[in-house]
Amino acid sequence: MVLTRDINSKQTSVVKHQIKSFRPNQNPNENDANGLNILFLAPHPFYQDRGTPIDDCLFLRVLSEKNYKVDVIAFPEGRDIELDNVTIHRTLKVPFVEGVRPGFSWKKLVYDILMVFKVMQMVSTRKYDLIQAVEESVFIALLMKVMLGIPYVYDMDSSIAQQMVEQMPWLKPLAGVFNWFEKIAVQNAKSVLPVCHAIADDIADYKPENITILPDISLLEDSTDEVNEDIRKDLGIQNQVLMYVGNLEGYQGIDLLLESFALTLKSTDQVDLVIIGGDEAGIEKYQAKSAQLGIQHKVHFLGQRPAQHLSAYLSQADILVSPRTKGINTPMKVYSYLDSGKAVLATDLLTHTQVLTPEISKLAQPVPEDFSQAMIELINNPSLCSQLGNAGQEMIQEKHSYSAFSKTVNGLYRWLQCEIFPTQIQAGLE
CATH class of the missing domain: 3.40.50.2000 (Glycogen Phosphorylase B;)
Known part of the structure; x- marks a missing residue:
């Protein structure tokens, strides 16, 4: 069954296939946050005042407050943010390739490819316990899992397959191919974080190990x-x-x-x-x-x-x-x-x-x-x-407050900690 957490629900609903019994709202060890080194992939200009970068900043703020050590890889554009234990790294800047906008574009593709090389450089010199992959960077995370066995979380703000076809209708004959790639990315994720129920419903048939619904919050x-x-x-x-x-x-x-x-x-x-x-x-x-x-x-x-x-x-x-x-x-x-x-x-x-x-x-x-x-x-x-x-x-x-958002993220990461280091967590309980 798929374990699904909703930020607005105090209960965990079961959707499809069997997974391990630990649920994100359990708290095995309040001090377990220090154990994860995270590589956070943000395939867009960061930071900018627009939807997905704002989401990323909120998520990083929660991780920072819990003392996770996070390396962020983002595109060259954007301004740095200052958060404890969070370091921002950027891909190589290509002359005249600037002004990357939301959605698919050749400019975005250029920096997505450069991100692959930046990720390979980072994982070859540092040890990461988990990759948090936003949007299309999930395919880079999938590659790292295949090559190095690093588990990943898929931060799914939208369906890439659906977005491609909506933005470029002439790609509709390839929709099945896009859906297949999306399915593989979802199935291999340790957890998928859809931003809304509709996306969660769409991917339920892919039988991911864990779904945690994480809707946006007010910025006021x-x-x-x-x-x-x-x-x-x-x-x-x-x-x-x-x-x-x-x-x-x-x-x-x-x-x-x-x-x-x-x-x-x-x-x-x-x-x-x-x-x-x-x-x-x-x-x-x-x-x-x-x-x-x-x-x-x-x-x-x-x-x-x-x-x-x-x-x-x-x-x-x-x-x-x-x-x-x-x-x-x-x-x-x-x-x-x-x-x-x-x-x-x-x-x-x-x-x-x-x-x-x-x-x-x-x-x-x-x-x-x-x-x-x-x-x-x-x-x-x-x-x-x-x-x-x-x-x-x-x-x-x-x-939809920040405290509710933070509670859900922290619950998810405690569960991930148990999944990645079960022996360590068990020792902490004894």
């Missing part, structure tokens, strides 16, 4: 309101503010957002749209689309802002939107949106409905007419916005 706990940027004053906005925060990649549904907003403005002009995030190319693309729709005077692109200031920006919105149209993993922004106490509008798709319900958010079909109608309903109903905002905030603070 460590955020600050001390920001000298008054959006309404600076932009001359006297209306309600509809706000989106995040990157501007295609799967985020920014086209849907702008088309829906254009329809909304035909019914009311008492609202402005503020978009925070995105790189220069993405901003230029959607500024052009806004102009094409004739709404450029009501759409404001602020560019990127530090994640630690997120609370200050969300507090200036009336309605927060997540128009994502692709994928099944829940957007990280949703947790902070809810924690802000503001009304949340999102597409009625699995990517959202694993967390969002009609009791804590406004859900609408991912078509401009329906999404626009939902916007109008919230704009015209402040009491509904307040009701949804309060309910969402209460849910997040109860179930």
Whole structure:
């Protein structure tokens, strides 16, 4: 059976095939954290204020607090972070190969290949007990397991196979091949950490040894309101503010957002749209689309802002939107949106409905007419916005805090410690 842990559940549910009986919420030895040397593979620019790097930083923070010794290998871009017992190493920087964006790209492939060589260099000079592999770096970890017997944890923020086909539909005939590779990576992992239930359900048939569901959390706990940027004053906005925060990649549904907003403005002009995030190319693309729709005077692109200031920006919105149209993993922004106490509008798709319900958010079909109608309903109903905002905030603070996240990670790693060093743990119990 597959042992599955949910960060929001106090119980462990059994799904499919037999594994060892130790469960992540057991605590054989409070001092066992010092025994693991971990190689953490982060196949992206790190650190940057965007989804997966933020996830990685949270995970590393937990490991640091428990005194694990962690070497991180990341791409050359990004800024260093300072955490006790965590050392960041980077792949070789290739001239003119920069600006690596989320999703598959030739630039990402270049650095993935360079990461293989960096990993081989590291494992040849240091002893690691465990590899934590994020996204596609799991295949490097699989190689290390085959060559050197090092076990690995698969940090699965999304399905690589599904993501490849969604991003490049012409690869659909190869979907079976991608799924096979993903299956092998899952089956050989010591544990798989899907970010949501939908991914956990998708991989259950692969019969992994252990599944620990580790959803994202709100980032507002460590955020600050001390920001000298008054959006309404600076932009001359006297209306309600509809706000989106995040990157501007295609799967985020920014086209849907702008088309829906254009329809909304035909019914009311008492609202402005503020978009925070995105790189220069993405901003230029959607500024052009806004102009094409004739709404450029009501759409404001602020560019990127530090994640630690997120609370200050969300507090200036009336309605927060997540128009994502692709994928099944829940957007990280949703947790902070809810924690802000503001009304949340999102597409009625699995990517959202694993967390969002009609009791804590406004859900609408991912078509401009329906999404626009939902916007109008919230704009015209402040009491509904307040009701949804309060309910969402209460849910997040109860179930998606850093302490809950930390508890689950620590439980998982205590279990891993028992699996990797059973004799040592047994001695500690005697």
